[in-house]
Amino acid sequence: MVRILGILVGLGFCGVAAWSLLWGVIAYIAEPPQATVEARFHEHPRHEAHFEFEGPFGRFSHNQQQLQRGMQVYREVCSNCHSLNFVAFRNFRDLGYNEAQVRTLASEWTHKVTTINPQDGSSMERNPLPADRIPAPYPNEAAARNANNNALPPDLSLITKARHGGAHYVYSLLTGYRDAATYRNHDGQALPAENRPGNGLHFNPWFPNLNLAMQAPLRDGIVTYADGTPATVDQMAQDVSAFLAWTAEPESDSRKNMGLATLIFLLLGTILAYMAYQNVWAGKKH
Amino acid sequence: MSFPWAEQYKPKHPLMRWLDERLPLPRLVYNSVGKGYPVPRNLNHFWNFGVLAGLALTIQIITGIVLAMHYNSNADTAFASVEHIMRDVNGGWFLRYLHANGAAFFFAVTYIHIFRGLYYGSYKAPREMVWMLGLVIFLLMMATAFMGYVLPWGQMSFWASKVITGLFGAIPIVGEPIQHWLLGGFAPDQATLTRFFSLHYLLPFVIAGVIILHIWALHIPGSGNPTGVDVKTPQDTVPFHPYYTAKDGFGVFLALLLLAVFVFFMPNYLGHPDNYIPANPLSTPAHIVPEWYFWPFYAILRAFTFDFILPAKLWGVLAMFGSILLLFFLPWLDKSPVRSATYRPKFRMFFWILVLDVLILGWCGGMPAEEPYVMISQLGTIYYFAHFLIILPILSWVEKTLPLPNSISESVLGETAEAAPAAALAKA
Numbered sequence: 001m002v003r004i005l006g007i008l009v010g011l012g013f014c015g016v017a018a019w020s021l022l023w024g025v026i027a028y029i030a031e032p033p034q035a036t037v038e039a040r041f042h043e044h045p046r047h048e049a050h051f052e053f054e055g056p057f058g059r060f061s062h063n064q065q066q067l068q069r070g071m072q073v074y075r076e077v078c079s080n081c082h083s084l085n086f087v088a089f090r091n092f093r094d095l096g097y098n099e100a101q102v103r104t105l106a107s108e109w110t111h112k113v114t115t116i117n118p119q120d121g122s123s124m125e126r127n128p129l130p131a132d133r134i135p136a137p138y139p140n141e142a143a144a145r146n147a148n149n150n151a152l153p154p155d156l157s158l159i160t161k162a163r164h165g166g167a168h169y170v171y172s173l174l175t176g177y178r179d180a181a182t183y184r185n186h187d188g189q190a191l192p193a194e195n196r197p198g199n200g201l202h203f204n205p206w207f208p209n210l211n212l213a214m215q216a217p218l219r220d221g222i223v224t225y226a227d228g229t230p231a232t233v234d235q236m237a238q239d240v241s242a243f244l245a246w247t248a249e250p251e252s253d254s255r256k257n258m259g260l261a262t263l264i265f266l267l268l269g270t271i272l273a274y275m276a277y278q279n280v281w282a283g284k285k286h
Numbered sequence: 287m288s289f290p291w292a293e294q295y296k297p298k299h300p301l302m303r304w305l306d307e308r309l310p311l312p313r314l315v316y317n318s319v320g321k322g323y324p325v326p327r328n329l330n331h332f333w334n335f336g337v338l339a340g341l342a343l344t345i346q347i348i349t350g351i352v353l354a355m356h357y358n359s360n361a362d363t364a365f366a367s368v369e370h371i372m373r374d375v376n377g378g379w380f381l382r383y384l385h386a387n388g389a390a391f392f393f394a395v396t397y398i399h400i401f402r403g404l405y406y407g408s409y410k411a412p413r414e415m416v417w418m419l420g421l422v423i424f425l426l427m428m429a430t431a432f433m434g435y436v437l438p439w440g441q442m443s444f445w446a447s448k449v450i451t452g453l454f455g456a457i458p459i460v461g462e463p464i465q466h467w468l469l470g471g472f473a474p475d476q477a478t479l480t481r482f483f484s485l486h487y488l489l490p491f492v493i494a495g496v497i498i499l500h501i502w503a504l505h506i507p508g509s510g511n512p513t514g515v516d517v518k519t520p521q522d523t524v525p526f527h528p529y530y531t532a533k534d535g536f537g538v539f540l541a542l543l544l545l546a547v548f549v550f551f552m553p554n555y556l557g558h559p560d561n562y563i564p565a566n567p568l569s570t571p572a573h574i575v576p577e578w579y580f581w582p583f584y585a586i587l588r589a590f591t592f593d594f595i596l597p598a599k600l601w602g603v604l605a606m607f608g609s610i611l612l613l614f615f616l617p618w619l620d621k622s623p624v625r626s627a628t629y630r631p632k633f634r635m636f637f638w639i640l641v642l643d644v645l646i647l648g649w650c651g652g653m654p655a656e657e658p659y660v661m662i663s664q665l666g667t668i669y670y671f672a673h674f675l676i677i678l679p680i681l682s683w684v685e686k687t688l689p690l691p692n693s694i695s696e697s698v699l700g701e702t703a704e705a706a707p708a709a710a711l712a713k714a
Contacts, residue, residue, distance in 0.1 A: 002618035003679035010675025013608065014668045016601050020591045021664035024657070033657050056551050086369045154563075157369070161554060162562035208572065248562075251372065251379040258380070259550025266546055270539040273532075280532040284524065285698050286327045 037195050041185050043205045045165030045172040049238045053245060056260070059253045060246050064096035069225050070243025071095060073236045076223045078156065079110065081148060081214075083136035086157035087247050090130040094250055095243075102130045111135035149200040151213030160241070160248040167245040169206070174237035176206035177216040288508050291520040293321045318505065324523035325530055326511035328698050332406075333509070333530075334537035335399040340497065341538055342392035347490050349385040350434075357437065359483040361476045364439035365564040383553040384545075389431050390556045391545050393579035396424065405637055407625030408510050414617040415503040421613055423496050428580070430489040433482040435577060436474070440561035445574045447474040447482070453587070453606070456599040473567060513697050514625030515690055522694035573654045581651030582644050583609060585663035586670065588655050605667065612674050619674060622682035629688040636677055643669045 052062040060067060071092065074084070089106040097105065112125035113135050128135055136155075138144035145152055160166040180196045180203035191210075197203045201211040218233045225231050246252070295316040297303040306313055316322045356375050358367035371378035400420070403409055409417035436447045451474070455465040470477025508517060517523055524530075548555065556578055560571045576584055583606050590601035612619075627634040643666050650663035691697035 002615055003621065003682075006612075006615060006619045006675045006679050009608075009612075010671050013605055013671040014676070016594045017589055017605070017664050017667045017671070019594050020589060020598065020601075021661060021668070023592045024661050024664065028657050028661065086366070086373060091373075158562040162559050164559055255379060255383075255550055255553075259546065262546050262550060263543065266539060266543045270536070270543055273536040273539040277532045277536040280528045284327065284529070286329075286524075 045168040047168050049171045066239050066242050067095045070239035073240040081153040082156045084134040085155050088133050158248045160245045167241040170241040171237045172206040176204045289324050292324050320527045321525040323526040325509050325526050327524045328511050332402040335395045337534045338395040338541050345388045349381045359480050361479050368438045383549045387548045405627045409617050410625050412507040419500040426493045433486040436482045439565045441563040442558050442561040444565035453603045456603045518693050582647040585647040585651035586667050589664045589667040620678040620682050624687040632685050640673045
């Protein structure tokens with residue numbers, strides 16, 4: 001009885017699914033789906049940059065110079081619009097700064113910390129301390145949109161974890177601005193006129209919508225690196241991408257170190273457990 | 287419980303004797319997972335996965351309890367509190383990554399455990415209750431995982447909760463009130479988050495309770511085995527301890543090794559980047575996808591695209607829930623007296639088609655709802671329902687099965703002329 005009912009119910013579900021399939025096939029043949037402009041022009045992140053923190057043996061500590069340069073790019077360029085809400089100045093110790101340097105970095109930061117005057121309760125500003133999170137450039141979303149042609153600059157703390165491709169996405173985007181009028185995709189097609197950037201937008205095929213509100217933020221020599229590295233756009237894009245990968249995963253180095261130790265421990269444990277298993281079952285056919 | 291030749295618990299120490307007469311807890315352990323539980327001697331490594339699922343639940347409960355000490359179920363601060371765990375709590379990143387990947391691990395071992403049961407006919411008499419309690423655990427796991435995924439209050443958290451509770455909205459007349467009742471409002475918000483947190487903390491303990499019933503029901507007939515032949519003599523079994531504790535120990539270490547690779551070296555590989563963007567009710571992600579372990583069911587849900595008497599969305603919801611509920615009837619849909627697929631060549635072929643079908647459905651479920659993925663998931667859905675509701679019932683009428691060995695020990699220790707071809711076929 002259950003089997004008869006089962007077959008009837010099964011025929012029902014299969015029939016309705018086949019009905020959907022039939023109409024889907026008809027629609028597919030009648031109107032084959034066209035690739036959207038975004039699908040034809042959107043590029044996947046280029047994995048051109050070599051980052052020394054990648055892979056099981058890569059560590060942020062292998063190239064602290066790059067992280068410091070990236071921090072400088074963030075401080076002098078990105079931080080004018082983008083916040084870094086989840087990072088505190090004390091975290092900069094991981095980049096190779098000592099305590100005094102962190103204190104100086106904090107107190108000389110462009111944006112100040114808004115606080116309450118303990119004397120009279122009024123609002124006041126003070127210099128950041130190492131324990132403070134990095135102050136945001138705007139007090140709230142409305143102010144941020146007002147200053148940026150109604151676009152909201154996203155917080156960058158987690159940006160490399162929040163995008164496919166991570167640091168390579170950031171690098172590709174920062175070096176990906178192209179002239180919409182002359183750009184050709186790899187099929188040699190020009191961007192349709194209606195998809196050209198409108199007022200206040202900028203064409204960048206590494207951005208999913210193809211046009212974004214942020215104009216190309218980097219120009220050669222826009223920062224002067226303390227370590228004398230030439231500040232080309234490519235160099236700065238790599239450095240700030242590495243820095244933002246660190247802000248997203250500051251635990252990465254200790255995670256991988258602990259991971260290797262754990263794997264060695266578990267590997268030994270697995271070998272011992274296997275030997276115990278063989279030992280217990282020795283002479284027992286199964 | 288179990289077989290007459292099972293070892294009896296004999297407390298040696300006076301203290302243990304005293305305890306045994308008052309609260310025979312050591313006796314219970316001895317009879318459940320000790321020397322007192324005779325188990326077929328021929329279990330293969332697929333029988334490790336029940337223990338691994340228990341291990342996964344233990345990991346989830348321990349890490350979850352500590353995470354709950356630091357997590358904040360306030361819609362304004364939930365996302366930041368997760369980052370607080372990741373950055374400022376000592377070892378917080380380890381707890382969270384272990385918990386997130388532990389959920390994936392839990393589902394992975396449970397799926398293998400379920401497919402083990404499908405292959406070897408573990409759902410058949412006299413183990414129907416074991417099978418159905420297992421399905422209850424599976425449903426509870428899905429509810430728990432879904433609500434846990436909402437807690438970080440990222441973009442995917444928010445939109446997944448909107449889509450999944452929206453499924454109830456497809457029910458005619460009462461659907462919308464049910465949806466609002468589940469959410470505690472018209473859209474996911476503070477009320478949703480706090481109730482999901484509360485239930486996410488509760489349900490694992492309900493799962494633990496049903497696991498006790500699951501194991502209890504299992505211990506009435508005893509464990510099945512790869513031949514599907516009943517245990518007959520003491521030669522067919524070995525005591526659980528030390529034989530299967532040793533074998534499970536090896537499996538546990540191997541599984542932890544694999545889990546550690548994910549936790550320490552690719553902790554976000556199975557997650558979606560969008561969940562690192564704070565929830566924003568005004569911005570819909572380009573593709574809303576659940577975690578990978580829901581993908582086959584998500585594909586079934588989206589396979590129904592045209593109305594047929596009922597709205598397409600309602601068909602999708604019915605099919606998605608039906609795809610799991612039908613498994614409760616499996617012991618009565620597949621009436622073949624032979625349990626193990628080893629002796630059912632046709633069943634075996636269809637079983638592997640089903641495995642492939644579920645993998646394809648999973649692949650489609652992770653893809654955007656575009657052609658050709660929708661058409662492929664429609665084909666996959668048709669096979670899924672046909673397999674359980676049409677093919678298996680008919681197969682159990684018409685299939686010619688291979689001869690079974692006379693006993694487990696015969697199939698292990700030496701094959702008689704009659705059983706040899708069956709074993710040879712099974713290997714081929």
